[in-house]
Amino acid sequence: MFAYYVDLAWRSLRRSRGLTILMVLAIGFGVAASMTTFAVFRAASGDPIPWKSGKLFVPQIDSAGPGNGNTDNEPPQQLTYPDAMALMRDHRAVHQSAMYRLGVSVVPDKAGAHPFNVDGHAVFAGFFPMLDVPFAYGSAWSHADDQHRAAVVVISSHLNDKLFGGGNSVGRSINIEGKNYRVVGVTDHWDPKPMFYDVVNTGGFTTQRDDVLIPLPSAIDANITNQGTTNCSRPSPEPGFVGLQHSTCVWIAYMAELDSTAQVSAYKRYLDNYARSQQQAGRYDWPPNNRLRSLPQWLDYMHVVPSDTKVSLLVALGLFVVCLVNTAGLLLAKLTRRSGEIGVRRAIGAPRRAIYAQFVIEAGMVGLTGGVLGMVLTALGVLAMRVVLPPEIADLARLNVGLFALTVLVAMAATVLAGLYPSFRAANVQPAWHLKSH
Amino acid sequence: MLKMTHLSKVYRTEVVETYALRDFSIDVKEGEFVAVTGPSGSGKTTFLTIAGLLETFTGGSYHLDGVDVSHLNDNARSKIRNEKIGFIFQAFNLIPDLNVYDNVEVPLRYRGMKAAERKKRIMESLERVGLSSRLKHYPAELSGGQQQRVAIARALAGSPRLLLADEPTGNLDTQMARGVMELLEDIHREGATIVMVTHDPELATRAQRNVHVIDGQVVDVAEDRVFSTSQLAEHSPA
Numbered sequence: 235m236f237a238y239y240v241d242l243a244w245r246s247l248r249r250s251r252g253l254t255i256l257m258v259l260a261i262g263f264g265v266a267a268s269m270t271t272f273a274v275f276r277a278a279s280g281d282p283i284p285w286k287s288g289k290l291f292v293p294q295i296d297s298a299g300p301g302n303g304n305t306d307n308e309p310p311q312q313l314t315y316p317d318a319m320a321l322m323r324d325h326r327a328v329h330q331s332a333m334y335r336l337g338v339s340v341v342p343d344k345a346g347a348h349p350f351n352v353d354g355h356a357v358f359a360g361f362f363p364m365l366d367v368p369f370a371y372g373s374a375w376s377h378a379d380d381q382h383r384a385a386v387v388v389i390s391s392h393l394n395d396k397l398f399g400g401g402n403s404v405g406r407s408i409n410i411e412g413k414n415y416r417v418v419g420v421t422d423h424w425d426p427k428p429m430f431y432d433v434v435n436t437g438g439f440t441t442q443r444d445d446v447l448i449p450l451p452s453a454i455d456a457n458i459t460n461q462g463t464t465n466c467s468r469p470s471p472e473p474g475f476v477g478l479q480h481s482t483c484v485w486i487a488y489m490a491e492l493d494s495t496a497q498v499s500a501y502k503r504y505l506d507n508y509a510r511s512q513q514q515a516g517r518y519d520w521p522p523n524n525r526l527r528s529l530p531q532w533l534d535y536m537h538v539v540p541s542d543t544k545v546s547l548l549v550a551l552g553l554f555v556v557c558l559v560n561t562a563g564l565l566l567a568k569l570t571r572r573s574g575e576i577g578v579r580r581a582i583g584a585p586r587r588a589i590y591a592q593f594v595i596e597a598g599m600v601g602l603t604g605g606v607l608g609m610v611l612t613a614l615g616v617l618a619m620r621v622v623l624p625p626e627i628a629d630l631a632r633l634n635v636g637l638f639a640l641t642v643l644v645a646m647a648a649t650v651l652a653g654l655y656p657s658f659r660a661a662n663v664q665p666a667w668h669l670k671s672h
Numbered sequence: 673m674l675k676m677t678h679l680s681k682v683y684r685t686e687v688v689e690t691y692a693l694r695d696f697s698i699d700v701k702e703g704e705f706v707a708v709t710g711p712s713g714s715g716k717t718t719f720l721t722i723a724g725l726l727e728t729f730t731g732g733s734y735h736l737d738g739v740d741v742s743h744l745n746d747n748a749r750s751k752i753r754n755e756k757i758g759f760i761f762q763a764f765n766l767i768p769d770l771n772v773y774d775n776v777e778v779p780l781r782y783r784g785m786k787a788a789e790r791k792k793r794i795m796e797s798l799e800r801v802g803l804s805s806r807l808k809h810y811p812a813e814l815s816g817g818q819q820q821r822v823a824i825a826r827a828l829a830g831s832p833r834l835l836l837a838d839e840p841t842g843n844l845d846t847q848m849a850r851g852v853m854e855l856l857e858d859i860h861r862e863g864a865t866i867v868m869v870t871h872d873p874e875l876a877t878r879a880q881r882n883v884h885v886i887d888g889q890v891v892d893v894a895e896d897r898v899f900s901t902s903q904l905a906e907h908s909p910a
Contacts, residue, residue, distance in 0.1 A: 578766075
């Protein structure tokens, strides 16, 4: 009977072309608006490292004290250099890394080639296994390299293409800020969005990419300054980059991997004990006020998903609901025109469920056609995203088979849902009343 | 075949009860051709819709082909309508966007019949009504008489035990009406049970038996006799 209902639906849709076109347009535009904004929202709000995000934590230590510009008694979002180095020394997590943002110039080997600027981070060796950074060539540097302040570097595949034509550059040297660094690894197209390991300095979504990763102690030694945010509650005791390292300013991002709830509890106790020891040492004159947020909690706390993306999605969903209500109204109008046919079908033996199925399938076909139109419009919508959203957000919306399939599926499911009431009404047409009225 | 005993149908509103049928009894035997006559509003069509299981009744009993139909659910009633009853309506009630073949096919589709069997029955029915050459025509392309013949073919295709006809010639001119009546008579001669509602006394004369209804009650049952126009007029409202 399914094929029969499909055939009847096709005839019905052809018969009232005007209504059909209106319904298909309503569904097509509604679903396209929703799916376009959903594509952006999904990318913006998706878990950047789903297999591990629950094990990654961001510690916060209140190094500023109450009334020092903190809102809601929240500790600063980054750490002071002394606190970060203390946490690194104590090594209480499975993996951990302090980090700060770099903006450095690279001088190519080739004669006549001009230096160029790249972005990056100064990190510790634990950064790589903690974030499961994939390598095309080589690997991360070792903890020993951190300790010996080795001049080593991990570069992105993009920079590797640019400097070495994409070949295996492990062992080669690159000149960063006038000093040679030995390449130990090349990441394999690793450019997570959002840049979850340092949302304070990047806002999460950025068009910039980490092309160089240098051991933090080596970067400090080389006086490679912080290009990220620096917040100071008190002036630095001495000027310059060295002064910053001795100050109470916060500028170091930090992340730790904790694999069990016991480890998380222990780490919280450790942070409190550390703050208490600093209080006893006279460095802080306030009780411990620490936080330890998991990565998802941290991204939420930092409002990484832009609020306008959420608003756009809500507006688009609202538009889709309006389109569905209109479609339900148009389906009801069709039903009114076809009550005679329904009466006849019921009289000659169609049970209610057959009429119901016929109309639900008709609604499904409207949804399918609307979904196909929606696919085309979604593709156009994603391309048009750049006009209404910043490029770093708009770039996230990607066209793929999954998005197209979802568009059609949502259109069909929603239209069938909108068609349930008209179908129910159709199935309950009283044949006797209709036939008497003729 | 069709037996109603003291059957009543009441339409209730908050302020008034209207009896469409009251203490209505009729017994139609297998193979009979019965005409149900009466003036407009007498309850003829209500009788026919109840007989065709398109409407429920308020009181009394109704047995169709030996089955008490008073407590059947929608599925069972639909199944009986589909398998045992053929309807012929005054307004033909063909589905406009289906061609002749597809219109006749509709009841067979709901019976879940295989395509080959459907085709055989459709062709036989259309040949029976003389329209086998119009398979691809749409209702709008046919005359009124031809449309009614298609409706009759649709009713016959399922080999029903009972044919219910509601003013089958009401929308036709005299010549077409004669043709349709002759067809019904032929079908009756072949053994079909037919109950025809009409307010046309001349048509009623073509039936074996007349049942006259006024104000929802059977007032006269005449077997093998012919009502005259004047006799019917006596029962009609002024």
